[in-house]
Amino acid sequence: MFTAFLIKYAEIGIKGRNRYLFEDALVHQIKFALKKCDGEFLIHKTQGRIYVDAQSEFDFDEVVAQLKTVFGISGICPVVHVEDEGFEKLCDTVIKYLADVYPDRNKTFKVAARRARKNYPKDSMTINMDMGEAILKAYPEMKVDVHDPDIMLNVEIREKIYIYSEIIPGPGGMPVGTGGKAMLLLSGGIDSPVAGYMIAKRGVKIDAVYFHAPPYTSERAKQKVVDLARLVSRYTGPINLHVINFTDIQLYIYEKCPHEELTIIMRRYMMRIAEHIAKESDCLGLITGESIGQVASQTMASLVATNEVCELPVYRPLIGFDKQEIVEVSEKIGTYETSIQPFEDCCTIFVAKHPVTKPNVNVIRRHEQNLDEKIEQLVQKALETDEVILVE
Ligand code: ATP
Numbered sequence: 001m002f003t004a005f006l007i008k009y010a011e012i013g014i015k016g017r018n019r020y021l022f023e024d025a026l027v028h029q030i031k032f033a034l035k036k037c038d039g040e041f042l043i044h045k046t047q048g049r050i051y052v053d054a055q056s057e058f059d060f061d062e063v064v065a066q067l068k069t070v071f072g073i074s075g076i077c078p079v080v081h082v083e084d085e086g087f088e089k090l091c092d093t094v095i096k097y098l099a100d101v102y103p104d105r106n107k108t109f110k111v112a113a114r115r116a117r118k119n120y121p122k123d124s125m126t127i128n129m130d131m132g133e134a135i136l137k138a139y140p141e142m143k144v145d146v147h148d149p150d151i152m153l154n155v156e157i158r159e160k161i162y163i164y165s166e167i168i169p170g171p172g173g174m175p176v177g178t179g180g181k182a183m184l185l186l187s188g189g190i191d192s193p194v195a196g197y198m199i200a201k202r203g204v205k206i207d208a209v210y211f212h213a214p215p216y217t218s219e220r221a222k223q224k225v226v227d228l229a230r231l232v233s234r235y236t237g238p239i240n241l242h243v244i245n246f247t248d249i250q251l252y253i254y255e256k257c258p259h260e261e262l263t264i265i266m267r268r269y270m271m272r273i274a275e276h277i278a279k280e281s282d283c284l285g286l287i288t289g290e291s292i293g294q295v296a297s298q299t300m301a302s303l304v305a306t307n308e309v310c311e312l313p314v315y316r317p318l319i320g321f322d323k324q325e326i327v328e329v330s331e332k333i334g335t336y337e338t339s340i341q342p343f344e345d346c347c348t349i350f351v352a353k354h355p356v357t358k359p360n361v362n363v364i365r366r367h368e369q370n371l372d373e374k375i376e377q378l379v380q381k382a383l384e385t386d387e388v389i390l391v392e
């Protein structure tokens, strides 16, 4: 019965030119999301509102599920469109609508009419009153409450008449594309996909980089990262996933540096390479899934050591999250089941028994000097292995 959706978005703070950018980006993202659904849809902005009009048959649940992935949408209102065939006919339609949508009608309601087409014979106040009366007559169990109704029955008089009363919550946030681009360090774990989701939610477009270490990490481990990128791309739009072969760098660090510093030095090289690719891809920041104290390489002291090798800001949206809180988000966004598949990631192979938890930056720098010029060649070589996979 529903033939359209009214898209609600938070308008606070988006005035003037920004408002157009916000709305245009939102329309663009909605179009992208609905490409994956069966059916034809017309997405249009009319008088400061965004509507999705179905032009053909469609699967309601599928469309709602897709709209729930579009950042910037705060609410999704399913709309019934009817032709204007006079006020009495409209009241009959509304009465039938209430029966269909609310099997239990022991509820309070309010009619909120809006006369966008001014030649309609009744003004909005009159519509509210007359339609309210017709509803009460049809359903004596219902009551009017103009302050806090259970059902806010919206009736918009346009070329056609729009009826809606339900608001399905959207994901909130800002439309992707309104906030620049950042490079996500994406591993096969639980945390980094969630980190990418959270930054994208603020309107930031995402590219990603994965460091793999064949033969220590398998093709299957790489496929898992591609799968995770695909799950994240449901929300972010297409992701360019850079896969970098990190094996030689890792082996060389293993050979030359104290094993308890291995993770931290490896992490520094990951950040350097990620930053290089980020700058080439016009990214304005890096994103990681780190959270303070989660493992040895994520203590405050370790974060100082990993941070100092790059100039771009490093965004760590999970920094204050407990593992359980991160797991909850990953379940909500649908990455958890994939993240827990048991494939080694490149750090688990080379982990030391007793990694440093309070690395001293000066000591780390000194030990990195053991790597001399050869490491620059290896970094160059690793960059040449960059395989870009477009994930969407
Ligand atoms: P995750 O669940 O995201 O794997 P984690 O708890 O396993 O995180 P670490 O392995 O210490 O934590 O990694 C910290 C962060 O460093 C990750 O969240 C990710 O952003 C980045 N990272 C780690 N390994 C890789 C990798 N192989 N490729 C790309 N990024 C990585």
Ligand code: MG
Residues within 6 Å of the ligand: 187, 188, 189, 345
């Ligand atoms: Mg990991």
